[in-house]
Amino acid sequence: MGCSWTCYSIASLKPAHQHHLISNSHLHEPVTRFWDVEEVPSTHQESLSAEEAECEAHFISTHSRDSSGRYIVRLPFKSNAPPLGHSKGIAQRSLARLLNRLSHQPELHRLYQDFLNEYESMGHMEKVQPQNTSTDGYYLPHYGVMRNNKIRVVFNGSSKTTSGYTVNDLLHTGPKTQNDIFDVQLYVRRHHYIFTTDVEYELTTVTYGTKPAPYLSDRALQQLLLDEGHLFPLAKEPFEQGSYVDDITGGADDLDSLNAIATLVEEMCLRGCFPLSKWKSNHPDFFKLHSSPSSCSETHEFSESSSKIVGLAWQCAPDLLKFTDQSVQRPAISKHTILSETAQLFDPLGLISPVVVRAKVLMQDLWQEKVGDDQLTPQIIHRWTTFCQKLSQLSLLAIPRWLQLRSDDTEVEIHGFSTHH
Known part of the structure; x- marks a missing residue:
């Protein structure tokens, strides 16, 4: 990132190394986004909560720029942060599981090694010196996800320490800064x-996977x-x-x-x-x-x-x-796969609302049945199979990107229409 980052240890608030060693991705975020993405954006600027205000004040008072113009920021730890325990042993066990997985997947092993080499060559991480390999600080686990023959390394700032708390528990998320x-x-x-x-x-010590990144x-x-x-x-x-x-x-x-x-x-x-x-x-x-x-x-x-x-x-x-069909070769049908693939329908502008509505109805019915991951009823399986077959037809849609507006247009009218059978 164009920013240079400084990481601080919890105990001493002095610059500390951050060690990259692993977690599990969750379905909660994409499913939540699937339901929230059609919400009408707020038309007014909401006031900041106390924690958001504290995080913003921390950024304003601590950020700086070096001689090249690069921004240097600090991790926004909460003023009332709970104690952070040791994480080295937990991270080492995660690393052992990762290495065992890589030993059985040569291609993933190669891509993972290429990623780490590139990360180091670009100065995004550095080797920890022997005198700094204590149990202090926080060891950040990571793991690799393969998609379309490409690897995405996921860092996990939500890995628990021996105290039961994670480094993300100690950090502010920060107020919303992105546009809707x-x-x-x-x-x-x-x-x-x-x-x-x-x-x-360029992410040097603060990386994605930490809450305030x-x-x-x-x-x-x-x-x-x-x-x-x-x-x-x-x-x-x-x-x-x-x-x-x-x-x-x-x-x-x-x-x-x-x-x-x-x-x-x-x-x-x-x-x-x-x-x-x-x-x-x-x-x-x-x-x-x-x-x-x-x-x-x-x-x-x-x-x-x-x-x-x-x-x-x-x-x-x-x-x-x-719109493209993301799942050409779909896995076995389960509650998890239905939720996961449904959450991938991304349509904030409502261009395919009839499709999204059907997906939401199916998702609601799935939750109401209160069944386990491998206990889907024949009716749900049939509805999902039929839905997937028709979903591939979305690739036939071609929607003009430009709305035929020009900068000197002062008025725009939106007309609705109805269909009759």
Whole structure:
């Protein structure tokens, strides 16, 4: 991340090493998001809770910038944090289980080793010196998840210590700093021409899997806008309306304006040592498609270029939003797989509401039956099988990304319609 992070031990509040050694992913978050994603965003700024205010005050009083412009932040520990126990033995046992798993999966072993080598070569982690391998501090477990022949290493700040508490129990989550995804998805459909880009994050001692990491990374970008935004006025709109997590989207009605906005977005990000990568656009002459070394290999076939834009599949050249069937080879039917795959239906704009409603009804019926994971009724199995067969037809949908609006449009009317049988 463009931030440099400083980690503090619980006992002494002095800089301490953070040791990466493993956890279990949970279904709760995606299922919760599935139910909450259609909620209408609040139209007013909600006041911060006491803990959120404490976390924000901690960031304001402790963040700094080095000579290169990079932001240095500190982990926001709670003022009334409970005692943290030892974690080294627990992490070592997790590591032993991981190594045993890797010994039976050579390809996963190779990808895992490549990840760790890259992590070290980029300066995101460093070898712990013998004098620092005590039981003090916190050992952060991790494990690997394979998807589409790619590995994603998951760090687990919720691994318990001998006291029963985790490091995440001691840390603030922080107030919500991200834009509502509904608003961002509407924004990316406003302009005729758009670009998208990813912020490259360097995580040295604070990493994903710790509770405040999303807040700290996004808050650092907000601070960059506060510190440098007045020098780059055209870059403010993409930050304020087109940013979500590490994605930034900007748009304009003509190519020259699009290029100018992208140039200023990049220049402002570099002021904070936030390099940008993976540039995409629906205009074939967008300058970053040809000038950015990291983009050339990804966009050399513009007509076939496909990407993700705020969680939606986006075909750049025809400028279409698409839905894809994520589970070509589905596992055995169980309560867990039904919940997991249903939660993957991501549709904040309501483009496939009839499908999502059917999925929610099925999910409700599944909970009402109060059966175990392998005790599904024939009726539920039949409904799920039929639903999956029809779900693949979503890939036939092609939705224009642009709403045919222009910057000088002052009024927009939305008309509903009804069907009769």
